[in-house]
Amino acid sequence: MISHLLPRFGMSALLICFASGIALVFQYQPAGNVFQNMEEITTLIPFGWLFRKVHYASGQLFVIFMLFHTVDHFLRKRYRNYSLKTWALLVIPLGLCFFELFTGFILKGDKEGIFAGQIFMNILRDVPLVGLPFSRLLIVPGNDFFLLPYIYHCLFLPALILYLIRQHIRPWFEDRKTFLGGVLFFLVYSIIVPQPMDIPPEADVQTIQSPWFFLGIQTLLKTLNPVLAGIVLPGIFFLCLLFLPLCGKISQSNGVIQRLSGKGCRVLHYFVMTAFFLYALLCLKAAIGFRILDFGFWI
Secondary structure, three states: OHHHHHHHHHHHHHHHHHHHHHHHHOOOOOOOOHHHHHHHHHHOOOOHHHHHHHHHHHHHHHHHHHHHHHHHHHHOOHHHHOOHHHHHHHHHHHHHHHHHHHHHHHOOOOHHHHHHHHHHHHHHHOOOOOHHHHHOOOOOOHHHOOHHHHHHHHHHHHHHHHHHHHHHHHHHHHOHHHHHHHHHHHHHHHHHOOOOOOOOOOOOOOOEEOOHHHHHHHHHOOOOOHHHHHHHHHHHHHHHHHOHHHHOEEEEOOEEEEOOOHHHHHHHHHHHHHHHHHHHHHHHHHHHHHOEEOOOOOO
16 A cells, blocks of 8 residues: 555655646746845745745655665565666666755755755765766856756656656546545645755854755764765765665576575665664754754865
């Protein structure tokens, strides 16, 4: 039952997110005083506050449901039934969804969004050899600080995510009753749930909060090298997640063979599970009492 509902509810939230995003994209200006532009959308544009609330809440819900959907596949070890290519077409879009949320966090144009973008840019630039040119593909300083995140958030990432999962999500739309019921419920939920307050860029704030899914990395940045905490460790986890189908079996002319030994499968499975659990604990710990961390030494 849960396996059936999670992806369909996720698609319901995604539909609401797309609809509200279309209403916002034509009003957003990724240059000049972005924070003032966001305040004008919220206070002056008819129903601008409503579109912002719905877009924020539905986007968060979509990623959360897709994360739970992936965790459900992992715990049931369904990855053993997928080829590496098919599994990658499911896992990579999940990572892109988190980057989609992160670019949206930057596009708020408030102090948190600006700091998050600056930290992200500085971590990328610290990568030896390729860091500086690669960072220029994602975010640049100066007047165009919000331009690339805007292009990724509004155009490139949504199109790429939908393209990668197009075959996987097709059966989800056949259950129209569940899909439409989810749309109605999450629309009401998005209106009721309060949206976090934006912090003016000029506000005298001593500490800054990262997005909920980066709270663990924010904690690691306090003690570890930024490249290690922000790129290497997440990259290792993501690669291990990608290679989980190696634990499955493949059919050949001489019979069915195991692509990875039983011991290797257990090590890989429990490594991914342990790493995810520890990161969730880091995020939870930060959310409860340590989620506000001064990044002033890094910016």
